[in-house]
Amino acid sequence: MSEVRLSGVTAGHGTETVLDDVALTVHEGRTTAVLGASGSGKTTLLRVIAGFMRPWSGTVAVGGRTVTGPGVWVPPERRGVGYVRQDGGLFPHLSVAGNITFGLPRPRRRHRERVLELLDVVGLPAAVADRFPHQLSGGQQQRVALARALAPRPGLVLLDEPFSSLDTGLRASTREAIGRALRATGATALLVTHDQDEALSFADEVAILARGRFRQVGSPDAVYRDPVDVAVAEFLGEAVVLAGTADGDRVTCSLGVLPVQGAVPGGEVDVMVRPEQLSLGPAGSGRLDALVRGVTYFGHDAVVELDLVDAAAHTLRARVLGVTLPAPGDRVGVSVTGPVRAFARGGHPVSERVAAAAS
CATH class of the missing domain: 3.40.50.300 (P-loop containing nucleotide triphosphate hydrolases)
Structure with missing residues (x-):
């Protein structure tokens, strides 16, 4: 050795x-x-x-x-x-x-x-x-x-x-x-x-x-x-990235007020949520409501594409067990499990930083 x-x-x-x-x-x-x-x-x-x-x-x-x-x-x-x-x-x-x-x-x-x-x-x-x-x-x-x-x-x-x-x-x-x-x-x-x-x-x-x-x-x-930035987060697996505002140990974004992991920069941030952190349940059950756009089935699990009902242009990808799945067009409730990660808003768009990390 x-x-x-x-x-x-x-x-x-x-x-x-x-x-x-x-x-x-x-x-x-x-x-x-x-x-x-x-x-x-x-x-x-x-x-x-x-x-x-x-x-x-x-x-x-x-x-x-x-x-x-x-x-x-x-x-x-x-x-x-x-x-x-x-x-x-x-x-x-x-x-x-x-x-x-x-x-x-x-x-x-x-x-x-x-x-x-x-x-x-x-x-x-x-x-x-x-x-x-x-x-x-x-x-x-x-x-x-x-x-x-x-x-x-x-x-x-x-x-x-x-x-x-x-x-x-x-x-x-x-x-x-x-x-x-x-x-x-x-x-x-x-x-x-x-x-x-x-x-x-x-x-x-x-x-x-x-x-x-x-x-x-x-x-x-x-x-x-705990990736160091959004570029690494998106290179190392799927990530849902949303605009948000940080305040103390919480961040506010289209998914609500969420707890944050690690040190949080104040003000405007990029919020990273892994698809497996998104949990689905019945609509109107105290969760955010979303419409199912599509389902990609892998056997052991599936990826569900969602449009938040009250947040225009916010499409999410949730990774869930492949046992019981919603169908396209269904209305479901969405909640977040565990803390999310927040990054100071950079001088470049997220897409450019991801491209830079993968090139």
């Missing part, structure tokens, strides 16, 4: 800056997910840590040893870093056992017990050891790729969107299996992804990367429930 520490890392291609004075710490034995849109610098970050790319400035330390810095450059093969690519990158002409032991010293490649140990760690039966990659499912191939990365007992494992090429069901099961394997070995891991659900469910910590800089780093719960 190794702590990873980046400080002042700036990197790019030609004259284009991709990472801009980045700092990040991945604590020993923990998993951090770097979440960002395409072009935000996620893969460049991994390449710099792995040693596949030299940054223009800054330092990278793995396990307390500087591997990149002024006058210091440790080649990739000597960094003690495992790398799992998006497509797994298995060698088609080698068996599973051959792939797993490929990065080991030649005398150790014949140690069958290490292969069987790693197959057990990643949740695969011993019988697959003699199969070839084309005889495995996509999820099995990714587990073998992780086993290969873990074989030399690296201090750090880098995961470059390893689940994105899998279908939905296989993605979830493979993600769970790889998460268990990383915890079982106590490995320090850094995952890059553009999938919000993946980042929130897989990692101990989430780092939001936009335009080559980290906007927020924290636990999944903290980043989701």
Whole structure:
């Protein structure tokens, strides 16, 4: 296990800056997910840590040893870093056992017990050891790729969107299996992804990367429930954003007078409500009345689009259980569960700030 520490890392291609004075710490034995849109610098970050790319400035330390810095450059093969690519990158002409032991010293490649140990760690039966990659499912191939990365007992494992090429069901099961394997070995891991659900469910910590800089780093719960601004709030899941006025620990908006989480700037604010905070009930029951515009059904839950009856141009999206649902045209009551988040009204429209965070 190794702590990873980046400080002042700036990197790019030609004259284009991709990472801009980045700092990040991945604590020993923990998993951090770097979440960002395409072009935000996620893969460049991994390449710099792995040693596949030299940054223009800054330092990278793995396990307390500087591997990149002024006058210091440790080649990739000597960094003690495992790398799992998006497509797994298995060698088609080698068996599973051959792939797993490929990065080991030649005398150790014949140690069958290490292969069987790693197959057990990643949740695969011993019988697959003699199969070839084309005889495995996509999820099995990714587990073998992780086993290969873990074989030399690296201090750090880098995961470059390893689940994105899998279908939905296989993605979830493979993600769970790889998460268990990383915890079982106590490995320090850094995952890059553009999938919000993946980042929130897989990692101990989430780092939001936009335009080559980290906007927020924290636990999944903290980043989701207490985003630093509206841009991060809307990038990390759905959000209902309304104009409001703050006064003490309360905010007034079209949903009524609501309690606020955290420090509240006075005066005009943007109010953020998560769709799952909107609760539906019978119309005229002391709640705000709304008309149902549409229902999008997902099985386990559904998104209900609503127009508030007494607030023109206010369309809401509520996420509710998919057991009993209203129909388009129904009149329902709407209330808010839990505190909301408020942000000082910025100099740019919300839509522009969201676009900036996702670009």
